[in-house]
Amino acid sequence: MPYAGAMARLRAAQREMTRTLLLDAGLDLFVSKGYATTTVDDIATAAGTTRVTFYAYFPSKVEVVKALLAERLNALLARVPSAERGSTENELVAVVEDGSPERIRSWLATTSERWDAIRPYTTTAHAAAAVDPEIRTLLDEWLDEAIGDIRDGLDRAERFPATTRHFRSVLAITELDHVARQWQPDRWGVARDEMLDVLAESWVASIGRRR
Structure with a gap:
């Protein structure tokens, strides 16, 4: 049980880190490239992840x-x-x-x-x-x-x-x-x-x- 709890906390921390990276990347790109020309793929790539992962966090x-x-x-x-x-x-x-x-x-x-x-x-x-x-x-x-x-x-x-x-x-x-x-x-x-x-x-x- 302690192991399961530790793993759950680790997964939660990883999810929060990925979400933070996506928000950071989005803000940086919106400022540098412009909101209209920034795509979901741009944000995912800048965050070091994939389009599929992006949609797991944001519609x-x-x-x-x-x-x-x-x-x-x-x-x-x-x-x-x-x-x-x-x-x-x-x-x-x-x-x-x-x-x-x-x-x-x-x-x-x-x-x-x-x-x-x-x-x-x-x-x-x-x-x-x-x-x-x-x-x-x-x-x-x-x-x-x-x-x-x-x-x-x-x-x-x-x-x-x-x-x-x-x-x-x-x-x-x-x-x-x-x-x-x-x-x-x-x-x-x-x-x-x-x-x-x-x-x-x-x-x-x-x-x-x-x-």
């Missing part, structure tokens, strides 16, 4: 993107499962509820330190969404979860007219998503601290608590 490359977003990107962003919607970032909700310029600026600064790590995932998602309606829907739902976090914070604070809170949340997340995907040092003629200052000013104006 399609769409499912690879789903796993990259739901598992890895959410982990990077500290998003946790939510009963109300797919995921939530509790700290973001708390920051928006507080609404102070200082706390918003601090949260944006902390988040910006992860932009390099999350960019491959968000870039892949947007590229895939442009050619695959299923990913488009998935990306919209994922962004709606972040929008919902801001809306929750505004609702808790009872800040701004209720009829404008959702739209304000859309503006804030759309702005953040674009900047996070596009930002490079000194791009747009501003250094990192200046960029964060301006971004924070915009967030305070649209969703924050004014002094």
Whole structure:
């Protein structure tokens, strides 16, 4: 029995390693080659396995993107499962509820330190969404979860007219998503601290608590 248990754990570890290799290979290829031109065979070969093995783990490359977003990107962003919607970032909700310029600026600064790590995932998602309606829907739902976090914070604070809170949340997340995907040092003629200052000013104006 101990031997059987050890073998079962070994098989489980091997399966997890193969799945990880497939996800790693998929992300690398989606970034370097593009989602539209990357095939299942490309991913399997890059992972050192076969097409048959790929399909034992994922029904399609769409499912690879789903796993990259739901598992890895959410982990990077500290998003946790939510009963109300797919995921939530509790700290973001708390920051928006507080609404102070200082706390918003601090949260944006902390988040910006992860932009390099999350960019491959968000870039892949947007590229895939442009050619695959299923990913488009998935990306919209994922962004709606972040929008919902801001809306929750505004609702808790009872800040701004209720009829404008959702739209304000859309503006804030759309702005953040674009900047996070596009930002490079000194791009747009501003250094990192200046960029964060301006971004924070915009967030305070649209969703924050004014002094």
